[in-house]
Each structure stands twice: as C-alpha cells, then as structure tokens.
Amino acid sequence: MSSIPKIVILGAGYGGILTAQRLQKELNYNEADVTLVNRHDYHYITTHLHMPAAGTDSIENTRVSISKLIDEFKIDLVKSSVQEIRLHDKKVILEDGTLSYDYLVIGLGGEPETFGIPGLAEHAMTIRSINSVRLIREHIEYQFALYKNERRPQERINFVVGGAGFSGIEFVAELADRIPKLCKEYDVDPALVNIYNVEAAPSALPGFAPELVDYAIRVLEKKGVTFKFGVAIKECLPGAVLLNNGEEIRSQTVVWTGGIRGNRLVEAAGFETMRGRVKVDEYLRAPGYENIYIIGDNSLIFNDEGRPYPPTAQIAMQQGVCCAQNIVASIRGKAMRKFEFHNKGTVASLGKGEGIAVVGDKKYQGWKAAQLKKLVDLRYLFIIGGIPLVLRKGRFL
Amino acid sequence: MSSIPKIVILGAGYGGILTAQRLQKELNYNEADVTLVNRHDYHYITTHLHMPAAGTDSIENTRVSISKLIDEFKIDLVKSSVQEIRLHDKKVILEDGTLSYDYLVIGLGGEPETFGIPGLAEHAMTIRSINSVRLIREHIEYQFALYKNERRPQERINFVVGGAGFSGIEFVAELADRIPKLCKEYDVDPALVNIYNVEAAPSALPGFAPELVDYAIRVLEKKGVTFKFGVAIKECLPGAVLLNNGEEIRSQTVVWTGGIRGNRLVEAAGFETMRGRVKVDEYLRAPGYENIYIIGDNSLIFNDEGRPYPPTAQIAMQQGVCCAQNIVASIRGKAMRKFEFHNKGTVASLGKGEGIAVVGDKKYQGWKAAQLKKLVDLRYLFIIGGIPLVLRKGRFL
Structure with missing residues (x-):
C-alpha cells in the first residue's frame, strides 16, 4: 500500500472535471493518487444538451472524450457506474470493483424530480x-x-x-x-x-x-x-x-x-439531505466529514439572503476549483479557502439567433444575447480543453 | 360533356408514369382527356427504396415530384386515394371525389403478402x-x-x-x-x-x-x-x-x-384474380373488358414455359409503353400491338460497391455489377426525366 493519500472523484461533470484538472495542475509528483470515476468515457456539456435533444446539433459537438481533458499519467480514469458509497469503510462500490479513498469528491450530478406526478x-x-x-x-x-x-x-x-x-x-x-x-x-x-x-x-x-x-x-x-x-x-x-x-x-x-433533485446515491450513503442535496460547509465539505467534498447538483449552498443557489454549470465549475484547492491545502496542512460564488451572468438561448442575458446590471436580448451564449460555450471549452478543444468542438458556434 | 374519350390512369408507379408519358407524347391535341390519379404528389423509385429504408441514402434521391415528369397542360393530375373501381358504372371512387372513364389503366401496385402468418x-x-x-x-x-x-x-x-x-x-x-x-x-x-x-x-x-x-x-x-x-x-x-x-x-x-400480391382494390372490383393479380390478354387488357388495361404488379403474364413473369420495374415500364400505344391505336381504330417482354438483364445490389448481375448470357459480380446497378438507375431517370433528372437525382450514383 502506498502511504500517499488517495483522492477519488465521482463523476466527470462540470464539477468533477474541474476538480480533476485543478488537482492535476497543483499536485506534485507522488503527492497523492487521484482517480476519476465516470459512467461514460466522455464528459458532456450539459448546457448544450437541449440542441442534440431537439436534433438541431450533433451529439459529437456536445461531448468530449475524458482522456482528451485529463492527463492519464497523473490521474487514473475508471469507467464504471457507482453503486454505493460506504462512508464508514471509506469505500466506493462500483459496478465492477471497489475503490478506497482518503479524500472523496462527490460530483455525481442530479436526477430529474418528478414530484410524485403519476406516470x-x-x-x-x-x-x-x-x-x-x-x-x-x-x-x-x-x-x-x-x-x-x-x-x-x-x-x-x-x-x-x-x-x-x-x-x-x-x-x-x-x-x-x-x-x-x-x-x-x-x-x-x-x-x-x-x-x-x-x-x-x-x-x-x-x-x-x-x-x-x-x-x-x-x-x-x-x-x-x-x-x-x-x-x-x-x-x-x-x-x-x-x-x-x-x-x-x-x-x-x-x-x-x-x-431536478440530488442523486439517490447521496441519500443512500446516509448524508442528511434536502431533496437529495447536502448542505455543505463553507469549504464544500459534507457536514461531519472532513475528507468528503460534495459539489455540483448534490450540494446545497445558501446565498446572503438565505436562499439556495440554483444548481448551474457555473457554480459547479467554481466549486470544482475551490474543492481541489482545499484538498491540496489539506494534504499540505495549509489553510483552506472559503467558497464564494461569483455570478458572471446568465444567458438563455431561444433558438437560432435569439436569446436573453444578464451580465452584472446589463440586460441583453436578441442576437447579442445569442452571441453571449456562444461566448459562454467557447469560454467553457477553452477552460477545460484550451484552444485545441475550442477549434474541434467550436464548429457549432 | 366533351365527346373525346376519357383515359384515367390509376397509380403513378413505373407502369402508370410510363403510360402517362407515352400518351402525352402520342396523343394529339383534343384527341383524349387523360387523368393520372396518385395517392402522393410524387413518384418513387421502388428499386431504390432499400437504401432509404436502411438509411444509406436520402428520401429525396428516391422520389420525384410527378409535376416534374408530366406536362400538366396535357394531363390532369389528381392527388387522391382510390377507394373503389366500379366496372359497371365505368367510375372510380376516390377519397374525395369520383372520376368517370372510357379507358382505365390500373397500375395501383401490389401489396405485401403475409401468407396468413400470425402477427x-x-x-x-x-x-x-x-x-x-x-x-x-x-x-x-x-x-x-x-x-x-x-x-x-x-x-x-x-x-x-x-x-x-x-x-x-x-x-x-x-x-x-x-x-x-x-x-x-x-x-x-x-x-x-x-x-x-x-x-x-x-x-x-x-x-x-x-x-x-x-x-x-x-x-x-x-x-x-x-x-x-x-x-x-x-x-x-x-x-x-x-x-x-x-x-x-x-x-x-x-x-x-x-x-407480394396484387392490390385488394382489383379483387374487390370483381376481376378474376390469382393472389390479387389478373391474367391479362395479349394486349394487356383485363379479360372481358376492352377498355381496361392492367399493368405492373396487378397483372399476370405467363412466359413461353407457362410460368408467370415476376413483377419487376422492367416489365411494368414495358407494359406502360405498350398499353399507351394500344389505347392510342384503339382510339384511332388502328391495330393494337401484342405485349412482349424483353428481358434486358437483372441486377441486384449487395451494398456499397458490391452486386451481382446477369445481362443476356453474361454474369457479373462485385464492383462491375454494382456499376451496372447504377447504370440501370441512371437509365431509368433518363427515361422518365431526361438529363435534368439524371443530374438532379443522380447524386446517389
């Protein structure tokens, strides 16, 4: 057994990918073992899914092979489906195996909430x-x-x-x-x-x-x-x-x-949840677990007015970065950073050439908002994959 | 009421289109009224249907707007579905109307034969x-x-x-x-x-x-x-x-x-049929009706060995031409021509770049046969639509 800490990241969505990429960048050689578990061998751009769903853009413009985003010399990729999180054993049960962790990052994404509506x-x-x-x-x-x-x-x-x-x-x-x-x-x-x-x-x-x-x-x-x-x-x-x-x-x-509600695996693990979401502490950790971070759709964070932030790609990405920094700080015995959400604006597309957007105090509608939406998409591709990914997947823009 | 004979053609398949085109060419101005009835406003190339069915070629390469094949100044197009053929009244009942005829050409195409296999x-x-x-x-x-x-x-x-x-x-x-x-x-x-x-x-x-x-x-x-x-x-x-x-x-x-069997409308009309097909006379007329021609999948013609010719595009096209000539001859009181099938060969495609073919005594296989299949398709486009159609629909070749 190696004596270096084992970090397991569950889910390669916005939060999980950003956590993995940031850990990959900040950790020194042999400072920790990082494993990223995901059901598919690709990451997908959730904010773009409405287009292939309607058939107005291709699937290939909506997903990226994870191996193109992660350095597999530094991070192990495990393509499997999580069955159970065993908090007391510090183990994750996969469809086809088991992983032990010292640090766990839960970024499994949410599930549709049907509010019990029959059928x-x-x-x-x-x-x-x-x-x-x-x-x-x-x-x-x-x-x-x-x-x-x-x-x-x-x-x-x-x-x-x-x-x-x-x-x-x-x-x-x-x-x-x-x-x-x-x-x-x-x-x-x-x-x-x-x-x-x-x-x-x-x-x-x-x-x-x-x-x-x-x-x-x-x-x-x-x-x-x-x-x-x-x-x-x-x-x-x-x-x-x-x-x-x-x-x-x-x-x-x-x-x-x-x-949308939190993932049932998170409830099943025994965390206290509200509609499957866990109210995390200021460092993004599950209450009572110093080594477990919950990010993205499964985390619950309240703003200054006491209302929960809606689960968005934007907040998940910022959580991924913060969580990675905190894990590194924790390993190194340094001070952790409190999570703070920085709202960079909101854009909704309304089909070809149409949209609405809010950035700071400014409001946009029509083609300007549509352009902003494209910019947000491009920026995300750039963040996770740099110029090469922008050029490869940017076709739809 | 006009005193010129009314020719009604049911179906714009291989037989119907060739009949209509040949009538359009041979009839003089005001020599007859010709009406072509078809369920759709397009003609489709049945021998090409296996490709869009599998998704290997587009629908648009498989059909042609009938108005591109027929001169609407000379022939009336009626887009409707035939409900009944009333032989005694010399009428055809359509979904949304009625047509009287002096000459009737039945080219309605066949139907799948399931041989009573349950389900x-x-x-x-x-x-x-x-x-x-x-x-x-x-x-x-x-x-x-x-x-x-x-x-x-x-x-x-x-x-x-x-x-x-x-x-x-x-x-x-x-x-x-x-x-x-x-x-x-x-x-x-x-x-x-x-x-x-x-x-x-x-x-x-x-x-x-x-x-x-x-x-x-x-x-x-x-x-x-x-x-x-x-x-x-x-x-x-x-x-x-x-x-x-x-x-x-x-x-x-x-x-x-x-x-494949003959159309149930033909049976229902009261003709004597074998699996929905009518054994036509040597001029392609239904037995007992000098003014009714049956061509394509609904006609039954025996070869010299006493075996029925299989229903193909090739025989339907030749029947269309012969039937049109005989109607014109009949209107003019001239001698009709006996139908004779000229087998120009048979080609079956086996997917991209593969096929088998027989032309006269020669057998072909592989890419040569695949080329022959393309040639047959091109030739057909040329026959019904000339060079413009070959250029427009020839893409798939």
Whole structure:
C-alpha cells in the first residue's frame, strides 16, 4: 500500500472535471493518487444538451472524450457506474470493483424530480445525458414517421414540454426551430404540429427580469410554442397528458424539465439531505466529514439572503476549483479557502439567433444575447480543453 | 360533356408514369382527356427504396415530384386515394371525389403478402412506399436509442428480415452497411448486433445462377448477415419472431419482404384474380373488358414455359409503353400491338460497391455489377426525366 493519500472523484461533470484538472495542475509528483470515476468515457456539456435533444446539433459537438481533458499519467480514469458509497469503510462500490479513498469528491450530478406526478417517470423523457437526448431526438423523429403510416393521429405531432425553467425554455426553442425541418422531411403541414409548454408557476425563467421573460415568451410564441402557465401536469398517460385544469393534451411525447433533485446515491450513503442535496460547509465539505467534498447538483449552498443557489454549470465549475484547492491545502496542512460564488451572468438561448442575458446590471436580448451564449460555450471549452478543444468542438458556434 | 374519350390512369408507379408519358407524347391535341390519379404528389423509385429504408441514402434521391415528369397542360393530375373501381358504372371512387372513364389503366401496385402468418401484418414493417421506408429507417435508429436507455436488451439490436428475394437481399445488404455507422453514433459494440435473414426456400435470389447466389451469400455473410434458409417464420410477436424449427429470435424489428400480391382494390372490383393479380390478354387488357388495361404488379403474364413473369420495374415500364400505344391505336381504330417482354438483364445490389448481375448470357459480380446497378438507375431517370433528372437525382450514383 502506498502511504500517499488517495483522492477519488465521482463523476466527470462540470464539477468533477474541474476538480480533476485543478488537482492535476497543483499536485506534485507522488503527492497523492487521484482517480476519476465516470459512467461514460466522455464528459458532456450539459448546457448544450437541449440542441442534440431537439436534433438541431450533433451529439459529437456536445461531448468530449475524458482522456482528451485529463492527463492519464497523473490521474487514473475508471469507467464504471457507482453503486454505493460506504462512508464508514471509506469505500466506493462500483459496478465492477471497489475503490478506497482518503479524500472523496462527490460530483455525481442530479436526477430529474418528478414530484410524485403519476406516470411521469414511466412516460416522460428527460434532458440529462447523451443517451437520454439521443432518445428524445429519435423519439420525436419516429413520431413523424409513425404519423405518416398511421391514420394521422394528432397525438403523434403534439409535443409537450413540462417546465419553463432554463432547460424547458431552451429545449422548446430548439424544438420549434427543428419542427419545420421535420415537417419538410416527412411531408407534414407545419400548421398541424403543436408544441405545448406547461408550467405550474405563473411565468417562465425564474430569476430573469420580467421584461426579458416577456421578450422570451414573445419570441417563442412567434415560433409556434403554446404556453400554459399556472397549470400543472396532473398525470402522464401513454398517449396523453392530463392537466390540473381538467384539460387533456393528446401526445406521445412528453419531455419533463420541471425539476431536478440530488442523486439517490447521496441519500443512500446516509448524508442528511434536502431533496437529495447536502448542505455543505463553507469549504464544500459534507457536514461531519472532513475528507468528503460534495459539489455540483448534490450540494446545497445558501446565498446572503438565505436562499439556495440554483444548481448551474457555473457554480459547479467554481466549486470544482475551490474543492481541489482545499484538498491540496489539506494534504499540505495549509489553510483552506472559503467558497464564494461569483455570478458572471446568465444567458438563455431561444433558438437560432435569439436569446436573453444578464451580465452584472446589463440586460441583453436578441442576437447579442445569442452571441453571449456562444461566448459562454467557447469560454467553457477553452477552460477545460484550451484552444485545441475550442477549434474541434467550436464548429457549432 | 366533351365527346373525346376519357383515359384515367390509376397509380403513378413505373407502369402508370410510363403510360402517362407515352400518351402525352402520342396523343394529339383534343384527341383524349387523360387523368393520372396518385395517392402522393410524387413518384418513387421502388428499386431504390432499400437504401432509404436502411438509411444509406436520402428520401429525396428516391422520389420525384410527378409535376416534374408530366406536362400538366396535357394531363390532369389528381392527388387522391382510390377507394373503389366500379366496372359497371365505368367510375372510380376516390377519397374525395369520383372520376368517370372510357379507358382505365390500373397500375395501383401490389401489396405485401403475409401468407396468413400470425402477427406479421401487425408487427412487421414492409418496404413498399416512401412512408413505409421512412418508418423502417426511424424505427431502427430508435431501437439503438432505446437500447442505450434501457438495460441493453438484445431484442433492440437484433434485426430480422423475412425473405431472401430481391428486396430482402438488397435491404439486408444496406442494413449491414448501415449498422457500423449506427453503432458509432450510439456507442454500441458492432459485435453485439445481429442481422438475421430468414427464408423458407432453400436458398436466396431465385432466378439467379447458383454461382452468383453463392457469391451474394458469401458477401453478405462477410458483412455480418446470418442466413436461415429452409426456415419459415411461424409467428411474429411483439419483441420476438418464432421460426418453424422451434427457434425464437428476440427482436423488436422485423422487415417482411417475403411476398407480394396484387392490390385488394382489383379483387374487390370483381376481376378474376390469382393472389390479387389478373391474367391479362395479349394486349394487356383485363379479360372481358376492352377498355381496361392492367399493368405492373396487378397483372399476370405467363412466359413461353407457362410460368408467370415476376413483377419487376422492367416489365411494368414495358407494359406502360405498350398499353399507351394500344389505347392510342384503339382510339384511332388502328391495330393494337401484342405485349412482349424483353428481358434486358437483372441486377441486384449487395451494398456499397458490391452486386451481382446477369445481362443476356453474361454474369457479373462485385464492383462491375454494382456499376451496372447504377447504370440501370441512371437509365431509368433518363427515361422518365431526361438529363435534368439524371443530374438532379443522380447524386446517389
């Protein structure tokens, strides 16, 4: 057994990749063993998933091979699925093996929250992984193919998106851009196709200024989206969605973006959680565990007003950097740094050439916001992969 | 009422298009009214359907707008679906109207023959139209997407093709070419995918010389196709195919190419038929009707050895020309011409760069046959649409 500390990072999302890259940079030779565990051999750009989900961009522009981001001489990559975290044994049980750790970084990502709505888990699809968005894309196209081979049932070309938050709005915008192309390919009159966005809250995109939200709604309505605000999905059946206002929408396609919760593995490990999220300490550690860091969708951090920060790529990345620095400091017996979130702005895309954005006090809409979205994407590619990655995956920009 | 004869052509397949084009060329101004009825506003190249079905070529390379093939100043196009042929009233009932005729040309195309095999009509797909091949293509791709989102059930990536005749073999070859691309797109190990070709007869491609058939089987086996000769499909269930040797193949995808029969509308009209086909007279007329011509898949013509010619594009085209000439002759009171089939050869493609062909006494295999297949396709485009069509749709060649 080596006497150097073993660091195990679970998940190669925004948080996990940034942690791994920062550890790789800051640790000296033989100062620690670092292992990164991920279910796939690729990292994906979650904030871009709405495009391949709708079929408006390719999968390959949305993922990067992890081996291109990590120096495998310095970090071990294990492609496996985590089954269990055993806190008392300091072990992680994988699908096909076991890993011991001295330091554990949990960046496993969240899960869709269905709030117990009947049928949603069975019949709705979610935008959460490369596999899930390929399914959404193919499912939608398959509906068009079936429509033309059946007696033109309307449920094949009604599309329901649950939730008008970030993912719901960005997806609905891409879908609206995609429908005319599918109609052309399958000889379907676009006027027959319906896209419904159902949101229990009275409006869309919480956190954005009302004038930007209004702008977004106008843009999407013009693209053919029908919004149903203040209406909740009551039940999801095969072929239909029941709303709490008594309405029934016939549809074979429901994409649920209405909620996200922490990972069940984190609950199962025995941490105290709120909807699967752990309120971490100021250094990003799980309460009671000096050697366990929780970052990204599974961590809960409150702002000065006592409200939790929404789980975003931006906060996960900043957490990854801070967590890596704190682990290095801890190994070296140095002082750790408190996590502080620096909001660099928020951008939502509204399909081709359209978007809304807030940067500091400034608000943007239209093509300027769309350009900002591209800039954010480019910046991320640059951060994780430098110029080569920007050039390789930047095609979609 | 005009006193000039009304010619109604049902179906714009190989036979119908050639009839219409030849009538358009030979008839003088006001010599007859010609109406061409077709369910779609496009003509499609049936012998090319195996490619878009497998996803190896686009739909647009497989169809041509009828208005590009027909002079609408000379021929009326009616986009509608035929519901009934009323021989005694000399009327055709359409989905949305009625047409009277003096001369009727029936070129409605055949239908899949399932020989009463249970479940085949419900669970198997067929290669017979633009709509049906789009469905096959999307269904197959959807299976890959589902496979990655379920617990990797083998039935999603087992593909069964029933029948090893022309369509079965040409489709299976394209599918074998397509699978590696789908595997790459969906991160599936190609070794896990199975393509089964099930044929009740002891071998493939009846009509070809045994050495060419052997060559074809070798080529396809090398591409990963598993043949089951002398085995019949006993039943088709959701998710499985039962064979008459007791075997069960788990599969969500069954493409049936095992048989074709005449159109049920022809039977329903009251003609005497054999599997929906009408034994036409030497001028291609239905027995007992001097004004009704039946061409293509619905006609039955015997060769000198007393065996029926298989329904092919080649014979349908020659019938179209002959039928048009005979209608013109009949209107002018001239002598009609007896139909004689001139076999110009047979080519079967075996996927990219591979094929087998017979032209006269000569046999070809490999890339030469593949070139011949392209030549046949080009020649057809030239016949129906001249150089402009060759240039527009010739891309796939």
